[in-house]
Amino acid sequence: MHLAAHFPGVNSTTVWADPRSRSQIDFSSFEHLARTAERGRFDFFFLAEGLRLREHNGRIHDLDVVGRPESLTVLNALAAVTDRLGLAATVNATFNEPYELARRLATLDHLSAGRAAWNVVTSSDAFTGENFRRGGYLDRADRYTRAAEFVATARELWDSWTPDGTSRPFTHSGPQFDIAGEFTVPRSPQGHPVVIQAGDSGEGREFAASTADVIFTRHGTLEAGRTFYADVKGRLAKYGRQPEDLKIMPGVTVVLGDTDAEAQHNAAEIRAQQVSPQNAILALEQVWGRDLSAYDPDGPLPDIDPDPASSLVQGRVRVADPLAVAAKWRALSEAKGLSIRRTVIESTARQSFIGSPVTVAAELTRFVADDAADGFILVPHLTPGGLDGFVDRVVPLLQESGAFRSEYTGSTLRSHLGLAEPVWKG
Amino acid sequence: MSATRPLHLAAEIGGPPRYDAGSHVALARLAEQGTLDYVTLDDSFARPGPDALAVLARVAPATTRIGLVPTVTTTHTEPFHVSSAVATLDWVSKGRAGWQADVSATEAEARLFGRRSAAPAAALWREAGEVADVGARLWDSWEDDAEIRDVATGRFVDRDKLHYVDFEGGTFSVRGPAIVPRPPQGHPVTVIDGTSGPAREPAARYADVVHVRATSPEQAESLAGDLRRRAAAHGRDPGTLRVLAALTVDLGDAETAPEPGLGSGPRPAGPGTYFRGGPVDLAEHITRWHRGGAVDGFHLTPIAPERDLERIVNGTVALLQHRSLFRTFYPGGTLREHLGLARPAGRLAAASTSEPQS
Ligand SMILES: Cc1cc2nc3c(=O)[nH]c(=O)nc-3n(C[C@H](O)[C@H](O)[C@H](O)COP(=O)(O)O)c2cc1C
Numbered sequence A: 001m002h003l004a005a006h007f008p009g010v011n012s013t014t015v016w017a018d019p020r021s022r023s024q025i026d027f028s029s030f031e032h033l034a035r036t037a038e039r040g041r042f043d044f045f046f047l048a049e050g051l052r053l054r055e056h057n058g059r060i061h062d063l064d065v066v067g068r069p070e071s072l073t074v075l076n077a078l079a080a081v082t083d084r085l086g087l088a089a090t091v092n093a094t095f096n097e098p099y100e101l102a103r104r105l106a107t108l109d110h111l112s113a114g115r116a117a118w119n120v121v122t123s124s125d126a127f128t129g130e131n132f133r134r135g136g137y138l139d140r141a142d143r144y145t146r147a148a149e150f151v152a153t154a155r156e157l158w159d160s161w162t163p164d165g166t167s168r169p170f171t172h173s174g175p176q177f178d179i180a181g182e183f184t185v186p187r188s189p190q191g192h193p194v195v196i197q198a199g200d201s202g203e204g205r206e207f208a209a210s211t212a213d214v215i216f217t218r219h220g221t222l223e224a225g226r227t228f229y230a231d232v233k234g235r236l237a238k239y240g241r242q243p244e245d246l247k248i249m250p251g252v253t254v255v256l257g258d259t260d261a262e263a264q265h266n267a268a269e270i271r272a273q274q275v276s277p278q279n280a281i282l283a284l285e286q287v288w289g290r291d292l293s294a295y296d297p298d299g300p301l302p303d304i305d306p307d308p309a310s311s312l313v314q315g316r317v318r319v320a321d322p323l324a325v326a327a328k329w330r331a332l333s334e335a336k337g338l339s340i341r342r343t344v345i346e347s348t349a350r351q352s353f354i355g356s357p358v359t360v361a362a363e364l365t366r367f368v369a370d371d372a373a374d375g376f377i378l379v380p381h382l383t384p385g386g387l388d389g390f391v392d393r394v395v396p397l398l399q400e401s402g403a404f405r406s407e408y409t410g411s412t413l414r415s416h417l418g419l420a421e422p423v424w425k426g
Numbered sequence B: 001m002s003a004t005r006p007l008h009l010a011a012e013i014g015g016p017p018r019y020d021a022g023s024h025v026a027l028a029r030l031a032e033q034g035t036l037d038y039v040t041l042d043d044s045f046a047r048p049g050p051d052a053l054a055v056l057a058r059v060a061p062a063t064t065r066i067g068l069v070p071t072v073t074t075t076h077t078e079p080f081h082v083s084s085a086v087a088t089l090d091w092v093s094k095g096r097a098g099w100q101a102d103v104s105a106t107e108a109e110a111r112l113f114g115r116r117s118a119a120p121a122a123a124l125w126r127e128a129g130e131v132a133d134v135g136a137r138l139w140d141s142w143e144d145d146a147e148i149r150d151v152a153t154g155r156f157v158d159r160d161k162l163h164y165v166d167f168e169g170g171t172f173s174v175r176g177p178a179i180v181p182r183p184p185q186g187h188p189v190t191v192i193d194g195t196s197g198p199a200r201e202p203a204a205r206y207a208d209v210v211h212v213r214a215t216s217p218e219q220a221e222s223l224a225g226d227l228r229r230r231a232a233a234h235g236r237d238p239g240t241l242r243v244l245a246a247l248t249v250d251l252g253d254a255e256t257a258p259e260p261g262l263g264s265g266p267r268p269a270g271p272g273t274y275f276r277g278g279p280v281d282l283a284e285h286i287t288r289w290h291r292g293g294a295v296d297g298f299h300l301t302p303i304a305p306e307r308d309l310e311r312i313v314n315g316t317v318a319l320l321q322h323r324s325l326f327r328t329f330y331p332g333g334t335l336r337e338h339l340g341l342a343r344p345a346g347r348l349a350a351a352s353t354s355e356p357q358s
Helices: A027-039 A071-079 A098-111 A140-158 A202-211 A222-234 A260-274 A277-288 A322-336 A340-347 A357-369 A388-400 A413-417 B021-033 B052-062 B079-092 B107-113 B121-139 B197-206 B217-233 B279-291 B305-322 B335-339
Strands: A002-006 A044-047 A086-092 A116-121 A170-173 A178-181 A194-198 A214-217 A247-252 A254-256 A353-355 A375-378 B008-012 B038-041 B067-073 B098-102 B147-150 B155-157 B189-193 B209-212 B242-250 B273-276 B297-302
Touching: A002 A027, A002 A247, A027 A044, A027 A071, A027 A388, A027 B052, A044 A071, A071 A086, A071 A098, A071 B052, A071 B079, A086 A098, A086 A194, A086 A413, A098 A116, A098 A140, A098 A178, A098 B052, A098 B107, A116 A140, A140 A170, A140 A202, A178 B107, A194 A202, A194 A413, A202 A222, A214 A222, A222 A247, A222 A357, A254 A260, A254 A357, A254 A388, A260 A353, A277 A322, A277 A340, A322 A340, A353 A357, A357 A375, A357 A388, B008 B242, B008 B305, B021 B038, B021 B052, B021 B305, B038 B052, B052 B067, B052 B079, B067 B079, B067 B189, B067 B335, B079 B098, B079 B121, B098 B121, B121 B189, B121 B197, B189 B197, B189 B335, B197 B217, B209 B217, B217 B242, B217 B279, B242 B279, B242 B305, B279 B297, B279 B305, B297 B305
Parallel strands: A002 A044, A002 A375, A044 A086, A086 A116, A116 A194, A194 A214, A214 A247, A247 A375, A254 A353, B008 B038, B008 B297, B038 B067, B067 B098, B098 B189, B189 B209, B209 B242, B242 B273, B242 B297
Antiparallel strands: A170 A178, B147 B155
């Protein structure tokens, strides 16, 4: 089993109102969570990215955590206070250039002695593009084309130094990039930093199957996980890859209690914190695509229909089929007599593992045994102490049963993940 | 300028390319022992070496007081990313970050990116100025107290304290606001080498610290005077501009080298005037120029960092401290405090609101 820690930040699951919630930006918060993950012998620490502040109804979204540091800079600093933990940065392939990013990633790999990873995301919305020279020029259809050539080009640059330390000029001439010169950083300890992919479309899965080492997914239930796992692993053979070459790691949340009942109680409390009255209306507006601020969160769902052409929400993934989602929510609300807020709480639950440490350890183990996942990216709801309980209480059980390592056996992230050294293509 | 102005000292820790963290950490700690204001790490896309900002981020938690100033280029990079990365360096170092803005002038560098061809220095420096300008606006795009965590209204931030920058430069535009909250120093320190003609204007307008290359105190004084006049013309208080003379330092193998002083003739590569001599000679040189009021201090580039920085700290700095010309401890925690520069107030507070302009 592989385990990673996601720094809780800009998303509606992070509970900033809890009295135990600390700074989202001070380095001490990042240090605490990373050290906790390393104490738990986790594979890696993960930072998400967002290149523009989200907007709702034409204004900056103000209900969830807003703001975050730049990933690679934080990870380089974390390399100073950790020894073995992998350090994964989400960096957009659309608003960066291969030469510069390959250099920054190779630098992190050197400075951390082989612990760097890159989560390749692909935003193409013009909204984000307004912060960049390039603008939002990229069609949805083209973003994985660029991402694939981006990763391939980065690997050419990483291979442009021989393993014994000689730099050789490179030339890459393709539809996306036409570049040449000499790379300034020698081959790094991992050869190539680990590549992670997050994105769920057919193109996204294909991209991951052809080129990624890890895939970060949202499929957190056993059944959805098994389907996704079979689908993605099934795509590997046509690229000449083995099932173990790509690790599938869903993002999951864990809520613990001394007993299963207590954990359920804790989970309900956290849900109530996550879905404040204001957030309930917001969640509704995200589906309906309309200003619903006049509605009472404790009252019934609106009887008007969603606006499928709405641009109310900017900077976050849109609800795929708002009419269908609205119909589902209405049915639930009517069947159980739920208010807006209760409906949102029940419909958007993301808590995958709820129970006593024994229950959670068993469930996690079952997911891996049943081919629903190779491991998990844990997304705590509290900063920075949100993984303390998991590391203190669940990890020892996983270690006792042999499901998870008790000590790091190697020093690089590739070795933690059981990934082969990339073959040098000179 | 009066001789009682505090002396500022900084040192480059680059030199031959090194890719591990250990040597950089050791050099930065050495400079910190000498209570230097800051260390710089030079960078370019065109010659061997790691990403400088990344290296100094790696150094940050391994040091406590020294300022950290990587070279960051503005020609082939994204202004929004540059601003975010420098702000983040300030967060991870708790207020010790700066950046030395530089341009990429060669066709070879342009080919590494394949987006645009090489341009004349004047255009590149105009753009560098715009990058410094928009960078500072992005740092100001969050008011210091924008994060409110108001449980009663469910709001994490007060969106009226977040501001779009809507910057239109000659080669780029940025909408904003920043994704990184306002950094601890308000503005991390901006450093520019203002010796060359095209760099002088952006240096005078946007830099907090200007490095100048001069072979005599008179030349340094005239450069500094020019920079301060230009700064004043931009409405700045010229007294808030720190001017440091760049000196490439070769402290040789002897306590006192045979020919101390500024060398002439062919020089080893490196910024600034070439100084060869012993640690004591260097202290004399620094004292003379600083007493004369030509400059606020020195940016020293040791020829052989391991050897020369040790001599600078244990020889030159120790002597300057003994003569009470240089401080023996850091009275403050941030780079701005070392430099005697105030923390700037945010400028966008009343300028706009988060309502989109239509
Ligand atoms: C689990 C997961 C995590 C993601 N994290 C980020 C992120 O941190 N930053 C980002 O810009 N996009 C993120 N994305 C968005 C994807 O990179 C991608 O742009 C989006 O899912 C649309 O791609 P698709 O059509 O292939 O799903 C994430 C996606 C998934 C599934």
